[in-house]
């Protein structure tokens with residue numbers, strides 16, 4: 720697995736703007752090379768701030784939003800439109816402001832669909848399988864970019880330290896009893912995350928600094944899920960200065976001092 724590159728920005732606001740610019744560039748590059756692109760979205764503070772920063776920049780028009788598949792790394796198992804759903808935050812911040820193709824917005828279903836969390840996970844796994852091409856060599860597309868927020872406990876998507884989902888070899892699972900509410904979620908697993916060409920972990924705030932240090936160490940992903948957040952081709956840790964404050968000197972590249 721590749722070694723992560725670390726880029727540090729002055730504060731959370733600049734971090735979100737810089738990640739937004741990176742996403743636009745990545746999607747434009749992929750679309751010009753292949754025609755269409757795929758992105759996996761995250762919830763969380765920096766994740767949603769990044770989407771709002773994309774919506775706010777005129778450069779967003781460089782992306783052909785109709786030729787983009789949009790997936791989620793995890794979802795809180797709540798009804799459609801619930802303010803705590805990652806989907807709701809992403810729609811309000813970005814998706815309602817750009818011309819996405821509705822059939823290419825792949826949401827994880829909530830309880831209002833009549834499904835259990837397990838059924839929702841299975842349905843999402845089936846959707847991923849259907850989108851996977853022979854060149855992906857597996858049940859999940861090789862996403863062009865996956866954005867992952869990270870909690871102070873080092874969780875990514877809805878993979879929390881020590882939970883059984885971290886041992887699961889399926890691509891999507893239901894997760895129950897999470898320490899962070901709501902307690903029921905649907906999440907990609909580590910194998911699905913690691914199928915991405917690029918994985919970008921975004922984090923801001925001093926309370927994330929210990930988790931960032933561990934995620935960049937040789938810790939195991941069952942204890943430190945973010946240590947398993949690695950892309951096939953590239954892994955980036957995009958941080959603000961406080962989140963980067965405990966990483967070993969020389970590891971982070973200060974981009975906006």
Ligand SMILES: O=C1O[C@H](COP(=O)(O)O)[C@@H](O)[C@H](O)[C@H]1O
Nearest residue numbers: 761762763764765868869870876
């Ligand atoms: O619950 C979740 O939390 C994480 C991180 O959130 P943050 O507010 O600490 O940035 C997020 O990445 C994940 O998608 C979400 O469901």
